[in-house]
Amino acid sequence: MANSKLYKGSLQTIILNLLEKNDRMYGYEITQKVKDITNGELKITEGALYPALHKLEAEGFLDVQILKIGNRMRKYYKLTEQGSKETANRLAELEAFIKNMQFIVNPKFKIN
Amino acid sequence: MDRKLISESQIENLYKFTRDHYVYWYDLQSELVDHLANDIEEIWIQEPNLTFENAKNKSFKKFGVCGFMEVIDERSASLSKKYRKMIWKEFITFLTIPKITVTISFIWAVSFLLKNISFNRELILGAILLVSIYPLYHRYKNTKRIKKTVLETDKKWYFEEIITNLGDFGSAMQIPFHIIYIYSDDNFKNSLLQDYSLLFATGFVVFALLVYIATMVIPSKVRALIAKENPEYKIA
Numbered sequence: 001m002a003n004s005k006l007y008k009g010s011l012q013t014i015i016l017n018l019l020e021k022n023d024r025m026y027g028y029e030i031t032q033k034v035k036d037i038t039n040g041e042l043k044i045t046e047g048a049l050y051p052a053l054h055k056l057e058a059e060g061f062l063d064v065q066i067l068k069i070g071n072r073m074r075k076y077y078k079l080t081e082q083g084s085k086e087t088a089n090r091l092a093e094l095e096a097f098i099k100n101m102q103f104i105v106n107p108k109f110k111i112n
Numbered sequence: 113m114d115r116k117l118i119s120e121s122q123i124e125n126l127y128k129f130t131r132d133h134y135v136y137w138y139d140l141q142s143e144l145v146d147h148l149a150n151d152i153e154e155i156w157i158q159e160p161n162l163t164f165e166n167a168k169n170k171s172f173k174k175f176g177v178c179g180f181m182e183v184i185d186e187r188s189a190s191l192s193k194k195y196r197k198m199i200w201k202e203f204i205t206f207l208t209i210p211k212i213t214v215t216i217s218f219i220w221a222v223s224f225l226l227k228n229i230s231f232n233r234e235l236i237l238g239a240i241l242l243v244s245i246y247p248l249y250h251r252y253k254n255t256k257r258i259k260k261t262v263l264e265t266d267k268k269w270y271f272e273e274i275i276t277n278l279g280d281f282g283s284a285m286q287i288p289f290h291i292i293y294i295y296s297d298d299n300f301k302n303s304l305l306q307d308y309s310l311l312f313a314t315g316f317v318v319f320a321l322l323v324y325i326a327t328m329v330i331p332s333k334v335r336a337l338i339a340k341e342n343p344e345y346k347i348a
Contacts, residue, residue, distance in 0.1 A: 026146065027143060027146075027147050028146065028147045028150040028151065032154075045174065045176065046147065046174050046175045046176075046183075047175050047176045047178070047182045047183065050143070050144075050183045050186070050187075051182060051183060051186030051187075051190075054183075054186055054187050054190040054191075055186070055190050057190065057194075058190035058191065058193045058194040058197070059193075060197070064341045065341060066139070066142065066341055066342045066343065066344075067343070068343070069146075071118070071119070071120050071123050072118075072123050072142070072145060072146050072149055073142035073145070073146060073344070074142075074146050075139075075142065075143045075146065
């Protein structure tokens with residue numbers, strides 16, 4: 001399993017990016033999607049996922065809708081307009097971070 | 113083989129399970145019940161012979177040693193923050209055109225009274241007392257309404273509880289009573305209220321506006337928001 005400490009700071013960005021690509025999603029779907037994309041390497045814990053989603057919702061980045069699906073209620077999250085702008089900003093920050101990390105761990109690394 | 117799915121009675125069992133683990137609000141319960149149900153169904157793909165109880169406990173363990181507590185605490189903090197942001201957003205409208213004319217008029221009127229009335233200290237004390245008592249009445253009235261809703265629908269909503277307790281403002285509402293105590297001191301000079309009438313008037317109007325927004329404007333907006341998001345939301 002991946003070192004979760006390294007991913008912790010990027011959890012909100014991961015969620016925002018998934019919602020940008022998938023229109024609307026619910027909590028469990030997000031955990032499964034991340035697991036699928038990373039071939040099980042990254043597992044978002046339940047104790048971290050919901051606080052992150054609720055924080056993003058309170059910031060006004062996510063809209064919420066609860067629907068009855070089968071025999072249970074399901075809470076869907078969707079990006080707001082403000083959330084889409086925030087996603088672009090955070091992805092740019094993350095890319096810059098990755099680039100800098102590459103320079104640090106591999107000083108010979110060059111961008112063509 | 114058909115995929116094993118959660119039954120209606122097992123969903124009811126999961127709601128009870130969340131309640132037994134200190135999740136009392138239907139909105140948060142529903143989200144956690146759906147998560148547990150999805151996970152149990154996923155566990156059953158790998159271990160179809162596992163009982164519901166064992167699968168439930170296996171899924172619950174993934175929330176860590178504190179169970180749902182972290183989720184509850186963070187939910188409370190997030191909703192309080194959302195409430196604060198809504199209050200602030202509304203407050204700003206009273207500092208911009210056209211509502212700023214109302215704000216300035218009130219400050220001017222209070223300042224005029226403090227400067228020109230001999231019993232200015234009694235006047236401001238009475239006004240602060242009136243404005244401070246209203247949030248207590250708001251809390252009492254809405255707590256009663258929540259209890260009635262729970263009796264009728266068996267559902268409690270987290271955001272409604274936060275606005276009833278005025279979020280983080282609940283404890284801040286005690287500050288005026290300290291001010292009343294200072295003003296009631298015999299050594300407090302009425303001339304101080306006259307000399308700094310504009311400052312006192314501004315403080316009083318800002319406080320009254322915050323109480324008005326938190327107790328009268330935002331609650332109806334929050335209820336509309338809960339109703340928009342939750343099809344099962346009903347108020348008593």
